[in-house]
Amino acid sequence: MAHYPEDLERWRRAGAISDRARQLGVRLTVPGARRREVADAVEQYIREQGAAPAFPVNLSRNQEAAHYTPSRDDEATFVAGDLVKVDVGAHLDGAIADTAETVEVGGTHRYENLVRAAREARAAGIARVRPGVRVDEVSRAIAEAIRARGLKPIENLTGHSIERFLLHAGKAIPNVPGMSDATLEEGEVIAIEPFATNGAGRIENGPFGNIARFRGDPGPADPALAAMFARFHTLPFATRWASTPEEAAALRRARRALQTYAVFVEEAGGWVAQAEHTVLVGPDRAEVLTGASGDSG
Numbered sequence: 299m300a301h302y303p304e305d306l307e308r309w310r311r312a313g314a315i316s317d318r319a320r321q322l323g324v325r326l327t328v329p330g331a332r333r334r335e336v337a338d339a340v341e342q343y344i345r346e347q348g349a350a351p352a353f354p355v356n357l358s359r360n361q362e363a364a365h366y367t368p369s370r371d372d373e374a375t376f377v378a379g380d381l382v383k384v385d386v387g388a389h390l391d392g393a394i395a396d397t398a399e400t401v402e403v404g405g406t407h408r409y410e411n412l413v414r415a416a417r418e419a420r421a422a423g424i425a426r427v428r429p430g431v432r433v434d435e436v437s438r439a440i441a442e443a444i445r446a447r448g449l450k451p452i453e454n455l456t457g458h459s460i461e462r463f464l465l466h467a468g469k470a471i472p473n474v475p476g477m478s479d480a481t482l483e484e485g486e487v488i489a490i491e492p493f494a495t496n497g498a499g500r501i502e503n504g505p506f507g508n509i510a511r512f513r514g515d516p517g518p519a520d521p522a523l524a525a526m527f528a529r530f531h532t533l534p535f536a537t538r539w540a541s542t543p544e545e546a547a548a549l550r551r552a553r554r555a556l557q558t559y560a561v562f563v564e565e566a567g568g569w570v571a572q573a574e575h576t577v578l579v580g581p582d583r584a585e586v587l588t589g590a591s592g593d594s595g
């Protein structure tokens with residue numbers, strides 16, 4: 299039996315906003331651009347569309363696969379040849395979309411094989427989506443597309459199902475076969491996100507990436523924390539989103555109420571490209587919610 303979100307139109311709107319936000323981030327990721335300003339501009343765009351960021355704009359570079367967002371005092375700029383994963387998401391009242399593209403800054407074409415492998419794997423995975431299909435079939439298509447370019451899929455990062463206010467819900471969509479017994483069900487929303495690398499094909503935890511998440515409601519005892527929980531719920535947020543010195547101080551005090559995220563770094567120092575779309579499992583195929591522009595390849 300199909301279980302579509304009852305507010306499906308809201309999920310489609312969140313997808314369209316995320317699609318345009320990702321494209322804006324890609325356009326802004328040029329040599330000399332400050333990465334904090336790129337993140338701020340994309341998040342501001344999402345808010346101007348009447349949505350909220352579902353997580354901080356991730357701008358992970360080179361050997362970093364994911365989970366880096368600039369801190370408030372990050373003054374670093376992009377340089378030609380940087381391989382930047384622009385990973386963005388918007389939500390409308392908990393209806394979330396999540397999408398990513400990899401930019402080779404300055405168009406140096408040194409890592410085009412990696413960028414293409416991730417995009418082709420995303421398209422190959424999406425092409426397998428239909429109700430009743432084994433997740434393993436999607437994973438196999440993703441891995442084969444990356445290996446066809448002589449590269450490795452990152453085996454310990456996965457796509458994921460998405461539910462209201464839950465970016466990573468119960469079902470994983472692995473990027474290699476042999477890891478899932480699940481099947482896809484009509485009406486599910488899933489993110490498909492292959493990572494391709496010229497390294498070992500695994501990531502490990504690096505330093506704190508300036509992203510945290512409330513494990514649960516911290517309660518009213520600390521007004522600054524309560525105000526932040528009202529804004530972010532249990533979704534990931536950037537430490538730079540603390541809007542007052544009181545909130546920044548509360549975050550430092552409240553480490554125990556928070557899950558903090560480490561940057562994911564390629565284990566062997568390989569470079570990493572990622573491509574991601576959020577799709578709805580439709581009656582006979584995927585509806586790409588974050589690819590309204592037709593840019594789903």
Ligand code: MN
Pocket residue numbers: 396457458489491574
């Ligand atoms: Mn994702």
Ligand code: MN
Pocket residue numbers: 385386396397398491574
């Ligand atoms: Mn993502």
